[in-house]
Amino acid sequence: MNKKLFLYKSIPFRVLLLFNIKNIFHELVFLILNTLLIFSSLVFGIISRFFDTQVSLLVAFNFYILFFISCLLFILILRMVQFFFHNKIEDKTTFITLSNQVSRTKLFLSTWFLMVIVCIFNFLLSFIFINFLNFSLNKFKLNELLLNITLVFLIYGSICSILLVNFIIFLIFVFSLQTTTVICTLLLSLNFLANLPTSFQTANEKDMTIYIEKNSTPIAIKLTDIQDAFSLQKYVNEGKIKYSHLSKWINDKFLEAEYYENNFTTNEQNNRIRLENVWQPLGIIKSNPDLIERKNLKLYTVPSTDSAIDTSIWKAGDTIDIDLQLDYSFVNIDELNRMANEESDLEIKLILEDLFNFANYIKKQFASDLQIEKYNLFSDFIFVNSNSKIINKSKNNVTIPIKKDYLKTIFEFYLKGNYSSGYLTLDPTTARQFVTNDLNFELLFITRILENYFIKYTSHYLNTVNYKLLLNSGDWTKYEESRKKLNLFSYFNVFNGLWTNYTFNSGFSYEDFWFLPSSESKINFAEQKNLFLGYSDFTLKRNEYDKIDQYSYNNYIKPYYYLIALLIFSLITFIFVIYKFQKIDLK
Known part of the structure; x- marks a missing residue:
């Protein structure tokens, strides 16, 4: 143990921090994990230059952050918590000596602060390495999409680090080391399965058909076509689509004049x-x-x-x-x-x-x-x-x-x-x-060509907001019930909710939201989504007139609800472990 510690009547926070740094840097697993985190950032920074499209870059980056956070960072935090709050308590000497010269709260906070700083430092290095390498290899051209998603990654990852550190410390103070390891292993697995309920729901909805009554005649529309029509309204109105000004002009003119596909060019x-x-x-x-x-x-x-x-x-x-x-x-x-x-x-x-x-x-x-x-x-x-x-x-x-x-x-x-x-x-x-x-x-x-691109989508939108749903025909009732269950489950699906905060703020490559040139009228809003990540998907809402609400694209669970709930829970666990650390027997 460092003899300089005995020179202080009350050991300063700075000295405690340096002492913990010295200890953790003698831990081989810690060094290996940090090396892997840095190496993965360097590798992605290099290969980011060689993606042909922004879509492929975004898709690859989302897999990268899954590996970075859900694997390497998770294990790193677990290992640091075990090292400081199990190994160092078990070997007794360090904490017994320190506890005579410093308050336990200061001792705990210095250790907690170090773990959080290590995590944030890794995110910061990742942000710098990826953007610098991409900028250098791309003939000094800044990739704005990459800058945006890595900035969100830095902020989101830093918040996740605090939440994970607090939660794993809480586990190790409540349960044994073995139980904590088992729980963390299960949570790591659940992290990759969190979005499966939404994926199953989306797969089921591909086969659903909705009926409306138009001029006393039932009209069948595929549910996915309705969802795409509302998605187009969302992105056009937000200016998040290629040729956004032209798209807004055509879309608004078509809706204002109420053009329908069935008689669009017949007269x-x-x-x-x-x-x-x-x-x-x-x-x-x-x-x-x-x-x-x-x-x-x-x-x-x-x-x-x-x-x-x-x-x-x-x-x-x-x-x-x-x-x-x-x-x-x-x-x-x-x-x-x-x-x-x-x-x-x-x-x-x-x-x-x-x-x-x-x-x-x-x-x-x-x-x-x-x-x-x-x-x-x-x-x-x-x-x-x-x-x-x-x-x-x-x-x-x-x-x-x-x-x-x-x-x-x-x-x-x-x-x-x-x-x-x-x-x-x-x-x-x-x-x-x-x-x-x-x-x-x-x-x-x-x-x-432009008119044909838009008329299918605006026509579906107008049909569903202007005409009544036939509730006893088709799959509307089934859709409503399944969505209610999914939304209820989503409130408790914290992993999915946490990832939703990242995807909501990082967004997509909106310049690639456009119609496929080889098609008559097809735009793919789902190709940039990652199977394992959560997204703020809207639920179509029926109004009091049995028509679909025209602003249904805003009907989704706000991601910050999850973040607020998790931060409150994290604060409670943080206070609890400080109290627990005050009472624990270090001898």
Whole structure:
């Protein structure tokens, strides 16, 4: 024992702390565990540079913190508590000598403080190593997502350290060393199983169907589609989605006008109103655009049942000219970029910037040819002016008015080979410039892609908040009952609740919350979640009108409830062990 301790009549807190540090650093297991903690941080800091996406980085980091906290840190705290409050009491000499020169409270607090500092120091080192290595290896570019989640990890881990230290000290003062070890082993196992009830519930809900009554007709909607629709509302309203300003604009316009998927594009007048309501206020629509003139085209097929076309005059192989005037057309991508740069209204400017960025993203995704990939979206925003005409140069300049259907069949026949007979089509050898240049409205396709992305989700949302649930049909009652049981269990599932505080504050890579480009309308909100961690999942809430409450996405157990409860419990155990330490026989 250090003889300098005897020089003090009352040993200072600082000296006690240094004395404990000297003791613990002679403990081999302590050194090994700390080395592993530091090594794991260095390894993750290095490999963090090589993840292709922010999603993969986030998923990997969440597994890393599970290993860091639930394995290494848990064992480190258990070992430190055993060392100070079992081994050092058992060997008697140290504590007997010290107890004659210092109050037991000061002795306890110095030991407790050291254990907490060791834990927090490990979290701080992890925070520094991971961010510094990622920053250095990433050509000195700061990864904001990594900085955010490691900062939350530092704060959350520090709080967890205090809770665990207090709890394990409490166990070792109440139970034997063997019993404490068994309890800690069980708790370590439960930590990985805490989220299983929620996982089972989520799996069961995938097969559930909810019925609503719409215009006296029952409508079936998959529960997962409703949940995704409400999730989209949550993230759009919070601005936590890619192209957030553009998304907010489209979402709000669709909800305000109450567009529904079943009649979204079936009526030309509805399409015209939607174009004027959603896209024209952004300034990207040109009214009465320039006349499109294309000469010396050849007819490939002629419709036989169209009353506007005299088949005795109009024949395949005739040379024609087209004078096309549209009521509306979209600006091109370069004009959109110029408009975004020059726009003075900040809200519109941010929306236009998002639209420009999305346009470039889509063009990159469909690098082969956007026209070919999304040819089916061409006709919805095509409104042909009555002055448009086809001139038959082979038959004394006989004319017929252009119909939208003519443009559609010409367009699709050239690109996909559809409508090979019985419709008006052009010889592909003469139609190339007309289709790929004159009818290539890139922003038309891009806006229609966006509309298809959102209409499914906003339509499900409107259906469930505007129309009554059929409680005696489908799985709504089953859903309500199972959710009540899960929520009740969650109040006592402290491990899950504790992890929820971390996931709630660390969040997700919101820039990756976006629709899959290969799908018509699919956004995956679950791919960033970790199977073993708890999340603040909302429960759909039925209001007094038997409709789903429009703000159900806010109906979840607030994570800080768990934290407050655990901190109160931890404070009680802390006071208890101080009292217990005062009474314990050290001789």
